[in-house]
Each structure stands twice: as C-alpha cells, then as structure tokens.
Amino acid sequence: MQIKDKVAIVTGGGSGIGRATCVRLGELGARVVVADVNLAAAQETAELCGGSAYQVDVTSPQECTALIHSLQTVDILHNNAGLLTNSEDFLTAPPERLVRLVNTNLVGLMLLTQAAALSMMGKGGVIVNTASVSGLRPWPLDPIYSASKAGVVFFTRAVAEQLRAHNIRVNTICPGLVRTPMAANSPRIQALTPEQRLKVDEMLVEPAEVVDVVIEFIQDDSLFGEARFIGKSGLPPEGKMIRGL
Numbered sequence: 644m645q646i647k648d649k650v651a652i653v654t655g656g657g658s659g660i661g662r663a664t665c666v667r668l669g670e671l672g673a674r675v676v677v678a679d680v681n682l683a684a685a686q687e688t689a690e691l692c693g694g695s696a697y698q699v700d701v702t703s704p705q706e707c708t709a710l711i712h713s714l715q716t717v718d719i720l721h722n723n724a725g726l727l728t729n730s731e732d733f734l735t736a737p738p739e740r741l742v743r744l745v746n747t748n749l750v751g752l753m754l755l756t757q758a759a760a761l762s763m764m765g766k767g768g769v770i771v772n773t774a775s776v777s778g779l780r781p782w783p784l785d786p787i788y789s790a791s792k793a794g795v796v797f798f799t800r801a802v803a804e805q806l807r808a809h810n811i812r813v814n815t816i817c818p819g820l821v822r823t824p825m826a827a828n829s830p831r832i833q834a835l836t837p838e839q840r841l842k843v844d845e846m847l848v849e850p851a852e853v854v855d856v857v858i859e860f861i862q863d864d865s866l867f868g869e870a871r872f873i874g875k876s877g878l879p880p881e882g883k884m885i886r887g888l
C-alpha cells in the first residue's frame with residue numbers, strides 16, 4: 644500500500660516504538676492518528692508528526708469502536724500499545740495488573756482489529772501488530788507478558804487468513820529489546836549493575852529499525868500472516884531467552 648494521504652492509526656503512539664512509527668508515517672505523508680491512553684503524550688507526538696491526538700484506552704470495547712467511528716476512513720492500523728508486568732515474580736504480581744496487561748496487549752488489539760477490519764471492508768487495508776520476541780520464545784521472567792505476545796502472534800497468523808479474502812493484510816513484528824521508555828523504566832533493567840547495563844545496551848535495537856519493518860509490512864502487498872523477529876543477533880534458540888532482565 645502507498646502510504647501518502649492514507650489514514651493511519653497508531654496505538655501507544657505517545658511513546659517509544661509508537662511515537663517513532665508516527666513520525667515516520669508523517670514523513671511519508673500519512674494522516675496520522677496518534678492514539679494513546681496518555682493524551683498529553685499523544686499530543687506531543689501529534690505535534691512531532693503533524694497528526695492528530697486521540698485519547699483511547701484500548702482495553703475498552705466502547706472506546707475502540709468510538710475511535711474507529713470517529714474517522715471517516717481507516718487505511719492503516721498499527722496495534723502497538725503494550726505493558727510489561729514489571730513484577731519480580733509471577734506469584735506476587737497483582738492480579739489486577741495481569742488482567743490489565745492481557746487486556747491491553749492482546750484483547751484490545753483484537754477489539755481494534757475487528758472494528759478497523761469492519762471499516763476497511765470493500766476497500767481493503769493494512770494492520771500491523773506489535774508482539775515481541777517473547778511471543779516466539781517463552782520468557783520466564785514475565786510469563787503473562789510472554790503469553791500475551793504469543794497470543795498476538797497466533798491471533799495475527801490465524802486472522803490474516805480470514806481477512807486476506809477482504810484485501811486486508813495483517814502481520815506482526817516481534818522485536819527483541821528496544822531502546823524505549825518501556826525498556827529503560829523496567830525495574831529489572833534499573834536493578835542491573837553498570838557492567839550489565841553496558842551489555843544490555845549492546846543488545847538494544849533502535850526504534851527506527853523496528854519502524855523499518857512496520858513500513859515494509861505496510862508497503863509490501865505480498866506480505867500477510869508473517870511474524871518477523873527484529874533483533875541484534877538471531878532469534879534465541881528455544882529455552883535460551885535472556886535471564887536477568
């Protein structure tokens with residue numbers, strides 16, 4: 644799909660990967676809708692990309708539907724809003740946080756995919772989901788996050804088959820650790836020694852590298868149902884996800 648003049652929604656557009664995607668889409672001439680639960684952050688991004696800010700909590704079915712209905716047309720949806728558990732241990736993670744995480748990372752993404760796909764009927768569209776390497780390989784340090792992202796990978800691959808018949812392409816990116824506020828604010832990273840931090844720094848992928856793949860998924864009409872790893876080294880072998888982060 645050509646990006647110029649297309650309407651593109653980016654959830655989690657107020658920060659990190661989402662903000663970088665909004666800025667690139669703006670540079671490529673898209674009409675960007677920066678959708679985030681944090682309105683002030685969305686407004687900052689909107690200024691950077693020449694788009695408009697929209698406050699949405701993707702865990703709310705009503706708010707997801709209202710976002711889509713507020714626009715005359717939607718061509719591109721980047722489902723990118725996400726959270727970590729940020730707990731030391733699965734056993735002590737507050738249950739409310741677990742529900743919020745799954746509803747943000749997975750259920751909200753499904754809700755918006757459904758609402759956007761219905762509005763794309765007849766003319767087609769592109770949906771890019773944000774999963775994670777921890778959706779391809781189990782991440783013992785945050786099992787709920789890992790499960791939510793594995794859900795995104797399987798949802799994408801399964802729904803891509805159905806939506807392809809309507810000329811809607813769905814793909815998912817699976818980044819390793821990315822240099823964003825999510826990574827920087829993670830208590831696990833903050834607890835590392837300066838030496839360990841240097842090692843982590845070498846592993847970090849830049850948001851721009853992630854955005855490259857988002858743009859490829861939008862532009863290349865042959866791609867659907869793909870889950871693409873983005874990392875400094877290869878996909879870690881099964882059972883070898885980094886511990887200590």
Ligand SMILES: NC(=O)c1ccc[n+]([C@@H]2O[C@H](COP(=O)([O-])OP(=O)(O)OC[C@H]3O[C@@H](n4cnc5c(N)ncnc54)[C@H](O)[C@@H]3O)[C@@H](O)[C@H]2O)c1
Pocket residue numbers: 654655656657658659660661678679680681684699700701702723724725726727747773774775776817818819820821822823824825826
């Ligand atoms: N940073 C990494 O290392 C990394 C690696 C792999 C995957 N990811 C995924 O990439 C995506 C973006 O992460 P990031 O690193 O840019 O994080 P980030 O914390 O910098 O940005 C996430 C954004 O999502 C928004 N958000 C959170 N809950 C929301 C909700 N319910 N409704 C709407 N917006 C909401 C936040 O306000 C924030 O602006 C996430 O899905 C994350 O899981 C990140």
